[in-house]
Amino acid sequence: MFYLITISLIALLSARLYWEPSTGGNKVLCVVLGSGGHTAEMVRLMHGIDFERYTKRLYIVSESDALSANQIAEIERPLMSDYSQEYVVGRVPRSRQVGQSLVSALISAVRCLAATAWLLQSHLPDIVLCNGPGNCVIVCVLVMVLRVLGVKRIPIVHVESFARVRSLSLSGKIAYYLADRFIVQWSGLQQKYPRAEYIPNLV
Amino acid sequence: MTSVYVTVGSTGFDELVRAVSTKAFxxxxxxxxxxxxxxxxxxxTDAFRPPPSAKDQHGIRIDSFDYTDRPLQYIEQAGLVICHAGTGSILETLHSQRPAIVVVNGRLMDNHQREIAExxxxxEFVVCAEPEELVQCIEEEKYRELKTYPRADPQPIGEILDEEML
Structure with a gap:
């Protein structure tokens, strides 16, 4: 396990060596996809994004999630143009399974961490968009590691799920402290979490 | 518009499926x-047992399947959608401007689905019901007086990304 953590760290650090700032409009957008409902919302959110600016998209998807793979094609088809056809689907092992023992949960979390670190260092996104699946906590933490190590400052935009009316999800509670912009879709949440921005009818 | 579409999303929901296959319903x-x-x-699958005889079906034609990649084609044709409280199904129904009865699965842990449905x-964008209340819901036709849900506008997300990239 320590071996895997060390590899992730080396991977993240090595990214520093060959990173060059992306110029002009060519930005890499990292989108974290999870299961069912989160993905359905993300598909809708993506319609607000200009793909001619974010010319490359990196989708981080859980290996166990077959639906998301189809939905990525669905997101991409209507939005891509001649200039913005590049997208990458990075699959990572599931971070947490229902009914897993603590030890095996820890091992899967580390495997997920290593795979996510590898993806982030290979594609070095300019910005991360996530909306609450378990994976996004791991992505946010790694983005913070990159920031602390001085490799690259990648802003995180978190949109809490439409399904969350009165309380944040567990990943939302963590992302609240890590994200640069934290958006909620119901006004009651903004009263509880003052740093959150309230924007209704996004999805 | 004389059809009803029932959807349980990507998992299962025995109580709902059972409730819509009864003679009374x-x-x-x-x-x-x-x-x-x-x-x-x-x-x-096992919960879906509509009555076999035509007499007990009361002239209702019944179609069924486990999953579909194209839920919208069924939602848009329906005069009424009865769905589980998953975000995907709710949003598709609201934006198709179809009246919806949302049924919360009480068995789910950490039930925030109830929050959104309620x-x-x-x-007054949807009617929220328990499986055993469906017959009454249909009889009372409350779903006919629902408000139209506002159109979605995801543009602000694009603007927030752009601001962060400055």
Whole structure:
């Protein structure tokens, strides 16, 4: 396990060596996809994004999630143009399974961490968009590691799920402290979490 | 618009699927002028047992399948959608401007699905019901007086990304 953590760290650090700032409009957008409902919302959110600016998209998807793979094609088809056809689907092992023992949960979390670190260092996104699946906590933490190590400052935009009316999800509670912009879709949440921005009818 | 579409999303929901395959439910549908029932039952295969005899189906044509990649084609044809409280199904139904009865699965842990269903019901965008209340819901036709849900505008997300990239 320590071996895997060390590899992730080396991977993240090595990214520093060959990173060059992306110029002009060519930005890499990292989108974290999870299961069912989160993905359905993300598909809708993506319609607000200009793909001619974010010319490359990196989708981080859980290996166990077959639906998301189809939905990525669905997101991409209507939005891509001649200039913005590049997208990458990075699959990572599931971070947490229902009914897993603590030890095996820890091992899967580390495997997920290593795979996510590898993806982030290979594609070095300019910005991360996530909306609450378990994976996004791991992505946010790694983005913070990159920031602390001085490799690259990648802003995180978190949109809490439409399904969350009165309380944040567990990943939302963590992302609240890590994200640069934290958006909620119901006004009651903004009263509880003052740093959150309230924007209704996004999805 | 004389058809009803029932959807349980990507998992299963035995109580809902069972409730829409009863004689009482089919009778209520036919009394309210519906002629077609389409059921997406997910993994609740065994729970879907509509009455075999035509007499007990009260003139309702019944179609069913486990999953579909194209839920919108069924939602848009329906005069009424009865769905589980998953975000995907709720949003598709609201944006198709179809009346919806949302049924919360009480068995789910950490039930925030109830939050969203009740919030939307409080604002009269959907009717929220338990499986055993469905017959009564159809009889009372409350779903006919729902408000139209506002169109979605995801543009602010694009603007927030752009601001962060400055």
């Amino acid at each position: 089919l009778l209520a549908l036919s009394q309210r002028g519906f002629t077609q029932l389409t059921v997406q039952y997910g993994s609740s 919030e939307l019901a409080g604002r």
